[in-house]
Amino acid sequence: MNLNSNFVKQNAIWGVLLVEILIFAVASGGNFVTGHNLINISRQVSYYGIAAIGMTFVILIADIDLSIGSIITLVNVVCAWLMVNAGVNMWVAVLISLIMATGIGLVNAVMVAAVGIPALIATFASQTVFEGVAYLISGGRPISGFDSSFGIFARWAIADVVPICAIIMVACFALGSFILNKTYFGRYFYAIGGNEEAAELSGIRVNRVKYLIYSLSGFFAGLAGIVLLSRSGSAQSTVGKGLEFDVITCVVLGGVSVYGGVGTMSGVIAGVLIIGSLTNGMILMDVSQYTQMVVKGLVLAIAVGIDCMSKKRQAS
Amino acid sequence: MSENYVLELEHIRKEYPGVVALKDVTLQLREGEILGLIGENGAGKSTLIKCCTGAVIPTSGKIRVNGREFDRMTPQLAAENGIAVIYQEFNNVGELSAAENLFLGRPIRHGMVIDRKAMEERAREAFEQLHIKIDPRELVKNLSVGYQQMIEIAKAIQQNARVLIMDEPSAPLTSGEVESMFAVVELLRRRGVSIIYISHRLEEIFRLSDRIEVIRDGEYVTTLITPEATVDELITLMVGREMTQKFPPRKDCIQQDRVVLELDGVCGNGNTGMSLRLHAGEVLGLGGLVGAGRTELAQVIFGARPKESGHIYLHGKEINPRTPREAIDLGIALVPEDRKRHGALLGISIKNNISMPIYERISRLSVIDSATEQAVAQKYREEIQIKCPTLNQLVKNLSGGNQQKVILGKWLAAACDVIIFDEPTRGIDVGAKFEIYKLINTLVEQGKAVLMISSEMEELMGMSDRIIVLAENRMTGELSREEFNSDRIMAYASGITDGKAAATSPKTEQD
Structure with missing residues (x-):
């Protein structure tokens, strides 16, 4: 009985995804469930799927990272600038961009762990700072004209079917799942999210773990930025604006509690697919961008609302 | 009932799931007296006070205030009947002035407009009555702890408190401040306010109180007339109970x-x-x-x-x-x-709790050796007899004793x-x-x-x-x-x- 209800609870999210696909399949008149469109969805979700992994870790310890949209923008601008304006080799440019993104994560960690600024404010500040930096570098103009081989990270597809960006995303999910379930870091994330004080008193060096988590969040955001740049072929200074919102929605919808300590990687994958197919389905059905915003906002509120209500029920 | 009791508690009992906090406590407070209330930590003093103020609803028993009988109090009823408590933690707002704190929640106002002048005037009078020198306009955060407590007392009196319950009032004070507090308490007694004074410091109880009530393990023990009591007698009454075989024998192994x-x-x-x-x-x-x-x-x-x-x-x-x-x-x-706050990690499993301090020792390249993890948890589950269906059980679902064992196992x-x-x-x-x-x-x-x-x-x-x-x-x-x-x-x-x-x-x- 008990096991059953737990099973239902843990897998309800996949049911939601199924229902959603069915609705769109019918409502779109057959345009939604086509091989072409499903590949399209996998391409569209790949960058925020990748970013969602780092965000999952951050929300697991009951923090938040608002800077990832800016990191994605900055990586776009810097990577493109290095290749176009500085003539740097593609792979070197990618490496530098990823190191920079990880470094920004580390800066966030210093503010949160060492200085003690609440994560919401610390990462909001860095969001603003690095968005500004991206504008300063690009002057607000798109940077394009780099080698078409950069398309390897997103446009290319194996056998013209499986897009490389989707493979990168799957690999990242596998890595995220491995970190969470097989390494002691994963245990530490759950412990800190459950009770930071008790975790420290159990011998976990909480601050060090936070350095790791924010760095990972920065790294995955950076990788998402590379994939996005590869897909668009041009770096825009507004490309990442508000992306943290989509990513947070995916993670919370996937069952990661905003109170910390609860959540699974598979849930987050489902969350990413739900938001991805929702966005895609609405575009197919010609729903205006503003209506899409309304729908996504409601989805976030409902997802968090369910989390809060289950927390309340547990408490009483 | 020939005597004039302002507050009577009769056979108060309070049960929580699994614990009886108060078994049977009776208390009688006369008009204008200071009653010292003493007992060990956990004897039930705090719960008893909370029954008087409505913060806790007694399972059974009667509360009588000026002859009116109640089954239970509510915070509002307590205030209406003139019962006030000075807790160890004050309810002051540091960013507001002394006068504003005195009228916190019910300021003097004309329509929507607060009459600051009138409040300051009334506050000055209230402080003068208690012989306290506080500038009503001073922000409370700038006042010493002693003065902050005085404001709490003045607030209670301002609200027509006839019964003042003071829970360890001297604990946060310096010795000079304690003297001023005593002066105010004695002044209040002369004005006919009845006071229940709780303190661990017996010398204060002797100095202030008229009678002393002792409770132990949630039960009423006795009430003594202060001049007839001795320190030894009180300590024995507070602690004294029979030592039965409650502790397992131990070999001498020092x-x-x-x-x-x-x-x-x-x-x-x-x-x-x-x-x-x-x-x-x-x-x-x-x-x-x-x-x-x-x-x-x-x-x-x-x-x-x-x-x-x-x-x-x-x-x-x-x-x-x-x-x-x-x-x-x-x-x-x-x-x-x-x-629950510092010991066990409630939301994760027994196995993970036990291994938490040693994960880095039982991992290679940060990958946990799950066989060792399982074996270690199993070993201590048996050794200290943690009662659980499986090691994957969440610690929050264990009893207190078993949670303690998990912590020890760790x-x-x-x-x-x-x-x-x-x-x-x-x-x-x-x-x-x-x-x-x-x-x-x-x-x-x-x-x-x-x-x-x-x-x-x-x-x-x-x-x-x-x-x-x-x-x-x-x-x-x-x-x-x-x-x-x-x-x-x-x-x-x-x-x-x-x-x-x-x-x-x-x-x-x-x-």
Whole structure:
């Protein structure tokens, strides 16, 4: 009985995804469930799927990272600038961009762990700072004209079917799942999210773990930025604006509690697919961008609302 | 009922699931008297007060205020009937002025507009009546703790309180402030206000009260006329109960030649001059009142709070743990007082809890060796008999006693040989207590060293080989097993050292 209800609870999210696909399949008149469109969805979700992994870790310890949209923008601008304006080799440019993104994560960690600024404010500040930096570098103009081989990270597809960006995303999910379930870091994330004080008193060096988590969040955001740049072929200074919102929605919808300590990687994958197919389905059905915003906002509120209500029920 | 009782509590009983906080307490408060209310930690004083104010609803019993009978109080009823409490924590708003605090929640106003002038005028009068010199316009955060308390008292009087309950009012005050507080309390008594005065400091009870009521283990013991009572008598009444076979027997296993932990003049976290020696195979009890500095000392030894000066030696070598991690790696463990907040990780499994301190030891390239993880958890589940269907059970679903065992299992897995227990059996039912005691015995018989903080006199005397007593962040006394005597421990805990006992109370002289 008990096991059953737990099973239902843990897998309800996949049911939601199924229902959603069915609705769109019918409502779109057959345009939604086509091989072409499903590949399209996998391409569209790949960058925020990748970013969602780092965000999952951050929300697991009951923090938040608002800077990832800016990191994605900055990586776009810097990577493109290095290749176009500085003539740097593609792979070197990618490496530098990823190191920079990880470094920004580390800066966030210093503010949160060492200085003690609440994560919401610390990462909001860095969001603003690095968005500004991206504008300063690009002057607000798109940077394009780099080698078409950069398309390897997103446009290319194996056998013209499986897009490389989707493979990168799957690999990242596998890595995220491995970190969470097989390494002691994963245990530490759950412990800190459950009770930071008790975790420290159990011998976990909480601050060090936070350095790791924010760095990972920065790294995955950076990788998402590379994939996005590869897909668009041009770096825009507004490309990442508000992306943290989509990513947070995916993670919370996937069952990661905003109170910390609860959540699974598979849930987050489902969350990413739900938001991805929702966005895609609405575009197919010609729903205006503003209506899409309304729908996504409601989805976030409902997802968090369910989390809060289950927390309340547990408490009483 | 010939007497004029302003407040009567009759046969108050309060049950919580699994615990009876108050069994049967009766209290009668006369008009214009100061009634001292005393009892050990956990005797039920706080619960009793909360029944008077409506914060707690008694399971059974009657509350009578000026002859009117109630089954229960509500905060509003209590206020209407003139019952007010001065808690240890004040309800002041620091950013508002003294006058504004005095009228907090019901300011003098004309429509929407607050009449600041009138409030300040009325506040000045109120303070003058109590002979307190406070500028009504001063922000409360700029006032000393003593004055902040005065504002609380003035607020209660302003609201026509006829019964004032004061819970350890002297605890946060300096000695000068205590004197001023006494003056106000005596002034109020002359004006006919009835006061219930709760304090651990017996000399204050003797100085102020007209009568003294003693409660113990949630039960009414007796009420004495203050001039007829003695300190000894009160302590015996507070503590005195029969010692039955509540503690499992233990082999004598103290290794006097092996000092495991030694503190030499350790200061920090509020404490000063902490010196002690803990031997292998020994249970050293730390006695004292709540807030005496025992938990604070444990935190320093465990690296959770910084040491300011002094030396800590472990097996003869000086150590200076700056984080719990460092202390654990040295072999020092802390089983904290607040199990749910500081001890167990409630949302994760038993297995993960037990392995938490050793994950880095049982991992290769940060990948956990899950076979070892399982084996370690299984070993301690059997060794200390954690009762659970599976090791994957979440710790929050275990009973208090089993949670405590999980915490202990964690430290045994980490191979700690100095184990500090802070209130090891708080919130644990009687049967499970015995098991925890047996475990402590096993630990010392294996040669581990145990430092045990306990506020339960019985437990302290029943389990310790030696007891050190703390009062007000200092060590006030040490007793070997032959010298164990609850009166003496209580006297030390009240800050009365051997030399001072005669000075504070002429009636005690037995050492």
